[in-house]
Amino acid sequence: MHFTTIARRGLMLVLSSPSGAGKTTLSRRLLAEDEGLVMSVSATTRKPRPGEIDGRDYLFVDEPRFVQMIGEGAFLEHAKVFGNYYGTPRSFVESELSIGRDVLFDIDWQGTQQLAQAMGEDLVRVFILPPSMQELAERLRKRAQDSAAVVQMRMSKAADELSHWAEYDYVFVNDDVEVSLARLKAILLAERLKRFRQHGLTQFVRHLLEGH
Numbered sequence: 001m002h003f004t005t006i007a008r009r010g011l012m013l014v015l016s017s018p019s020g021a022g023k024t025t026l027s028r029r030l031l032a033e034d035e036g037l038v039m040s041v042s043a044t045t046r047k048p049r050p051g052e053i054d055g056r057d058y059l060f061v062d063e064p065r066f067v068q069m070i071g072e073g074a075f076l077e078h079a080k081v082f083g084n085y086y087g088t089p090r091s092f093v094e095s096e097l098s099i100g101r102d103v104l105f106d107i108d109w110q111g112t113q114q115l116a117q118a119m120g121e122d123l124v125r126v127f128i129l130p131p132s133m134q135e136l137a138e139r140l141r142k143r144a145q146d147s148a149a150v151v152q153m154r155m156s157k158a159a160d161e162l163s164h165w166a167e168y169d170y171v172f173v174n175d176d177v178e179v180s181l182a183r184l185k186a187i188l189l190a191e192r193l194k195r196f197r198q199h200g201l202t203q204f205v206r207h208l209l210e211g212h
């Protein structure tokens, strides 16, 4: 079966949530199952967790280098989260969007606000809620990649992140990974079909009207 391709600009799919609600888990699954989507790999001054790979999970940099990158205008947005700096490298995102590829972001509410200012309608914002605060704490504890003190600090900041849920276009509870994944796929499909993203439509319809 041949599928007609209509040229369009890529979109920016942003996932935010309190720490531990499931963004990384859902991002990995979505990326594995959707060829048109690429991950924006953030720079951070946080130390790598066991198993995290430089360049795949984050660009791990020290604070002087992060500050230098800010000065060079290398970030589309940046913020301090849980005591560390995080930022979205600009050049990768801009080049991917221009060739019609969609970019996935796992960033906090501060970064989302900055991207909304800078990128407008390119942005599709999804907020992921945990089923309960008890379950959130349990997920952070079971992930077993942060110290008890770090888990406690992240739980103490959860209410702050949660308070921004109404700034997002789509909101759902991540009870079951498969159901959440299906919801993200549905959002992505509908957003890809938005008329204003498909700049190739004018030419395509003109061709149709010419009898092709």
Ligand SMILES: Nc1ncnc2c1ncn2[C@@H]1O[C@H](COP(=O)(O)OP(=O)(O)OP(=O)(O)O)[C@@H](O)[C@H]1O
Residues within 6 Å of the ligand: 017, 018, 019, 020, 021, 022, 023, 024, 025, 026, 139, 140, 142, 143, 174, 175, 176, 177
């Ligand atoms: N729907 C789910 N049901 C049960 N456990 C889940 C679910 N989604 C994610 N988890 C588990 O919860 C833990 C935290 O998930 P994950 O690391 O994806 O969260 P996160 O939102 O990316 O956190 P952070 O903001 O700290 O990076 C992981 O151990 C993951 O396996």
Ligand SMILES: Nc1nc2c(ncn2[C@@H]2O[C@H](COP(=O)(O)O)[C@@H](O)[C@H]2O)c(=O)[nH]1
Residues within 6 Å of the ligand: 016, 017, 018, 019, 023, 042, 043, 046, 077, 078, 079, 081, 082, 086, 087, 088, 106, 107, 108, 109, 110, 111, 112
């Ligand atoms: N504003 C930004 N926030 C980011 C970015 N990359 C990640 N994050 C958010 O930080 C916290 C903690 O992440 P973790 O990997 O240390 O658990 C989480 O809320 C991420 O969404 C970024 O580039 N900009």
